[in-house]
Amino acid sequence: MTDDTSAYEPPKVWTWNKESGGRFASINRPIAGPTHDKELPVGRHPLQLYSLATPNGVKVTVMLEELLAAGHKGAEYDAWLIKIDGNQFGSGFVAVNPNSKIPALMDRSGKEPIRVFESGSILVYLAEKFGAFLPTDVKTRAETFSWLFWQMGAAPYLGGGFGHFYAYAPTKIEYAIDRFAMEVKRQLDVLDRRLADNEYLAGDVYTIADMAVWPWYGSLAKGLLYGGGEFLSVQDYKNVQRWTDAIAARPAVKRGRMVNRTWGEPSSQLHERHDAIDFETKTQDKIGEPAAS
Numbered sequence: 001m002t003d004d005t006s007a008y009e010p011p012k013v014w015t016w017n018k019e020s021g022g023r024f025a026s027i028n029r030p031i032a033g034p035t036h037d038k039e040l041p042v043g044r045h046p047l048q049l050y051s052l053a054t055p056n057g058v059k060v061t062v063m064l065e066e067l068l069a070a071g072h073k074g075a076e077y078d079a080w081l082i083k084i085d086g087n088q089f090g091s092g093f094v095a096v097n098p099n100s101k102i103p104a105l106m107d108r109s110g111k112e113p114i115r116v117f118e119s120g121s122i123l124v125y126l127a128e129k130f131g132a133f134l135p136t137d138v139k140t141r142a143e144t145f146s147w148l149f150w151q152m153g154a155a156p157y158l159g160g161g162f163g164h165f166y167a168y169a170p171t172k173i174e175y176a177i178d179r180f181a182m183e184v185k186r187q188l189d190v191l192d193r194r195l196a197d198n199e200y201l202a203g204d205v206y207t208i209a210d211m212a213v214w215p216w217y218g219s220l221a222k223g224l225l226y227g228g229g230e231f232l233s234v235q236d237y238k239n240v241q242r243w244t245d246a247i248a249a250r251p252a253v254k255r256g257r258m259v260n261r262t263w264g265e266p267s268s269q270l271h272e273r274h275d276a277i278d279f280e281t282k283t284q285d286k287i288g289e290p291a292a293s
Contacts (some may be wrong), residue, residue: 042108044078049061049080050093050104056160061079062214065269066152066256069252079260079273082102088128103119103122107125121151135205139194143203147209148208151217158180158216161176162181167226185232185233188221191237192237193238210243219246221241
């Protein structure tokens with residue numbers, strides 16, 4: 001790891017006059033709104049999801065698959081692939097999520113379509129719509145919300161902080177990597193201490209808090225995020241490891257993490273999901289087609 005020794009004096013007023021560098025430089029910009037006209041497809045189910053199997057996307061597909069496994073037939077959904085290569089700036093997607101981030105959901109089950117964006121908001125919306133995975137007793141409900149919002153606040157340090165500077169930044173900056181590695185390890189310790197005496201984050205019940213935290217910190221605990229497992233000594237967090245393994249073994253979670261996935265083993269990739277049978281017939285090892293644009 002090397003330090004960036006070049007001196008930088010911020011100007012009085014920042015201007016966008018060059019790419020920032022790094023893996024996603026070509027799509028980063030300081031303005032919102034669409035860059036091109038492109039309508040979104042609409043399938044036959046009440047719920048239309050537009051997403052990609054990043055940790056934030058996986059939260060929602062796991063929730064939908066858990067709802068279906070619990071018998072909520074109204075949770076049937078179409079999952080459309082939105083690749084983060086400029087497609088998130090299409091006019092149709094921006095109309096669903098003005099922030100141009102996946103995932104985004106359109107609920108077409110009522111008289112008028114309802115848009116829901118931000119992954120945590122989608123989890124709460126679905127939990128309240130179907131009365132599932134959000135406890136009704138005041139204490140456990142409060143604990144669920146606390147851990148849900150903990151994740152929403154903590155993950156930017158993991159992804160935008162540690163992940164960016166450790167894996168994606170064009171220059172390895174020792175100070176930045178050390179700063180965010182320290183914070184991520186502190187977060188893992190927070191989780192490990194909570195899970196030492198609790199089966200799940202809210203207590204003894206599986207909730208949307210687990211669905212929100214697991215795709216981020218469960219993947220990190222298995223060394224699957226940013227190639228940083230050894231660097232962060234993730235194996236030391238034994239309670240997080242136990243919790244991670246338990247959730248990963250759930251059949252609905254196994255299905256949910258496959259949806260809108262475009263990397264990894266072909267058998268683990270279901271680029272679009274329109275019916276439950278798709279898991280058996282339309283994974284990439286079966287159809288061998290490239291990811292939709």
